[in-house]
Amino acid sequence: MKTEKSKKLNIMDRRKFLRSVALTGAAITTMKDADAMSILSQSFQTSNATAKYDLVAVMGGEPEAMFRKAIEEMGGMKNFINKGDKVCIKPNIGWDQPVEMAANTNPKLVAEIIKHCFEAGASEVRVFDHTCDDWRKSYANSGIEEAAKRAGAEVLPAHQESYYKTVSIPKGRNLKSAKIHQAIVDSDKWINVPVLKNHGGAQLTISMKNYMGIVWDRGFFHANDLQQCIADICTYEKRPILNIVDAYRLMKTSGPRGKSLSDVVLSKGLFMSQDIVAVDTAAANFFNQAREMPLENVAHIAKAQQLGLGTMELDKLNIRRVRI
Amino acid sequence: MLKKIRVTLSVIIVALITLYFLDFRGFLPEGLKFLTEIQFIPALLSLNAIVLIALLLLTLLFGRVYCSSICPMGIYQDFTAWLSKKYSKKKRYNYSKAKNILRWSVLGATVVAFIASLNFLVGLLDPYGAYGRIATHIFKPAYLAGNNLLETIFTSFGNYSFYKVSIYTLSVSSMIIALITLLVIGYLAWKGGRTYCNTICPVGTTLGFFSKYSLFKVQFVNEKCNMCGLCSMKCKASCIDSKNKDIDYSRCVTCFNCIEVCKRDAMKYNITDFSKVKESLLPKSKKQVSAISPETSVNSVNESKRRFLSATLVTSLAASRLLAQQVSGDILPKRELKRQIPIAPPGALSFDHLREKCISCHLCVSKCPSRVIKPALLEYGLSGIMQPKLYFDRGFCNYDCTVCGDVCPTGAILPLTVEEKNHTQMGKVQFIKENCIVYYDETSCGACSEHCPTQAVHMVPYKDHLTIPETDQSICVGCGGCEYVCPAIPYKAIYVEGLDIHNTIEIKHEEVEEIVIDDFGF
DSSP: OHHHHHHHHHHHHHHHHHHHHHHHOSSOOOOOOHHHHGGGOOOOOOOOOOOSSSEEEEESSOHHHHHHHHHHHTTOGGGTOOTTOEEEEEEOOOSSOOGGGTSSOOHHHHHHHHHHHHHTTOSEEEEOOOOSSOHHHHHHHTSHHHHHHHTTOEEOOOOSGGGEEEEEOTTOSSOOEEEEEHHHHTOSEEEEEOEEEEETTTEEESTTGGGGGTBSOHHHHHHSOHHHHHHHHTTSSSOOSEEEEEEEEEEOSSTTTOSSGGGEEEEEEEEEESOHHHHHHHHHHHHTTTSOOOGGGSHHHHHHHHTTSOOSOGGGSOEEEEEO | OHHHHHHHHHHHHHHHHHHHHHOOSSOSOGGGGHHHHTSHHHHHHTTOHHHHHHHHHHHHHHSSHIIIIIOHHHHHHHHHHHHHHHHOTTOOOOOOOOOHHHHHHHHHHHHHHHHTTOHHHHHHHOHHHHHHHHIIIIIHHHHHHHHHHHHHHHHHTTOOSOOOOOOOOSOHHHHHHHHHHHHHHHHHHHHHSSHHHHHTOHHHHHHHHHHTTOSEEEEEOTTTOOOOOHHHHHOTTOOEETTTTEEOTTTOOOOOHHHHHOTTOOEEEEEOOHHHHHHHHGGGHHHHHHHHHHHHHHHSOOHHHHHHHHHHHHHHHHHHHHHHHHHTTOOSSSOOOOOSSOBOOTTOOBHHHHHHHOOOOOHHHHHOTTOOEEEOSSTTOGGGTTOEEEOOSSOOOOTTOOHHHHHOSSSSSOOOOHHHHHTEEEEEEEEOGGGOHHHHTOOOOOHHHHHOSSOSEEEEEOSTTOEEEEEOGGGOOOOOHHHHHOOOSSSOSEEEEEEEEEEEOOOOOOOOOOOOOOSOOO
């Protein structure tokens, strides 16, 4: 049903496109289909799974090994993905920086997640990020494009407004609607894979802040209380089936871009949970060991808890801690 | 046969050089840059002696092969003339007398303009530069539109080999100039073949002077010729006087059309019989010396040029400052501050260097992956019209990118290593606190610092749990990341002010601390 619908829309696009070509000549062609696409913003039940644990934390291994351990403790990827699901993976590919700088999610982790998705029966896996630096350079130099393609995923561009669809965010306080990348909107399931970093504005960038890479207009966030908007966007009804925080390396200072290796700590950690507030709280506590970072400074975490997105009270959760 | 070789070579060269301008995905090898380096004016400006000598030797040996097969503007004219013949079969050329006064006046004016540092005129007339602008401002939008069309088709089939690119006009004035150039030269070529090359083009006049003495020339074979005049009718340079069996070699671009068309085999491309020519040559030898001398003076940049430049700069700066003072009487808490000094691309060294070397071919404009280079209007003064400047409305200069310097064929933007680029300061950051969201709304932001590669903009503690930007101009490279991303409205709270002479910044080396984390922390 959905494919038919999108096919129809594609035909409409082409017609519209051809008409515009005919009208304005070949010189100026832009596709503004976002408004037409807004009908597609369906609501989804994110996951049919009940994980064995509320949160799994792993330390001391390589990115792939830590992920394998964590997903095993969570009952395997089959617990979250159904056969034939269209899956979207959203790593942080924000910067034209090499792996060692930890400005982007570790490509090995991304590749391993893709592999598990396919093994669980995913029909397709798509990867993208709305980058801050030039997107071609960020995709290439982060190593993620190559790793993801090799693992069989499709790597989609996200540098143009026309790739985004307007969705409403009814539960948001400051943010009432946003343009979200069609790969997320059209997916059956999506997985949020941030890297743990210091951030000049939001103080920390973890799972919630990683949402800013699925939206088009980030300027609105910065101009309308960044911390509140970060919490607001996380109320978008299609929640990630898993948040997987890459803390193999963490950027303790000069984030989120980083300027030299002195900003980076080899911390060998990984956190996985469906509860975005809990996983960010856990990761923030982990970060606090590298550099003091009081939770109240990372205001979006508490704001998200207020919006009912999860809990900061880790004591009340069933947490599995594993050391490799 | 000779014509076939000429046509094949020309088609290959013009296709490659055009695609080199259009290619935005790096499909073509970087080595194709040599096609821009072997152009006459770029070689002259970058003082590339090897290319200059090679081009002169080529001309002295074989005539104006450069005009025929290397210069993209020349090949464009041949293409237009060829089209005109498809349009009307009866099309024929006629011999006309050389317009020597016009030719030499234009060349003289160009040399004077160059010495007076009015590079705008040189860039306007240089056939390579003019073609570059046409490729950048006319062909490229069409190329990008084609890409977007393919993207739509391929993506609808689930193939992501193409991606969308936005199409916009970087500079209306440059686009109009490119369009006028395209139409005027195209019209002249449609009507009369190589009119531009033989009446206006300063390179054509210069090389035409040397081609008179070339070793190989197209010549009449007297005993075979019946003066049918076919050769004249086919000569797109209008330089064959078949009635007098005379050829004006200063205008002949060695296209070999005459040889191809002659039914009696009465045209030959052969070594000149110097015994015949000697007499006619001798009196002209003085002229040769005097014609070369302005060129040698071109290479040694004189003091007056510098003085003229600094005078323009000082007056233009002073004028803009005066204008700015009128604005700053505003009582509103938010201030609008506009860039007073333009930002020259990294590797341009200084405005003086850029103005002296740049002919505005806009290869850097076309090749910049972040698309942050655009032609200036009057920011560099009169002589710098159309020369490249950075702007941050749609992006910012990538910290590790060195493309503009790598591609520049004239040395106006010098190639930098990534290390050098990382330390090149082309502008300095300016922070306007009263426009800043953290100050005004008292909410978190930090977008500027986020994008700063050297942390010249960094966040320091402010009220409550907030942090606010603080700047350190000494380590700012002027990339414009902060300016581009600053979400403050209506006026940005941070921007980059240009520098007329670029600096080298010193970045403190920070030791890597050993931090061991051996607990979960919760």
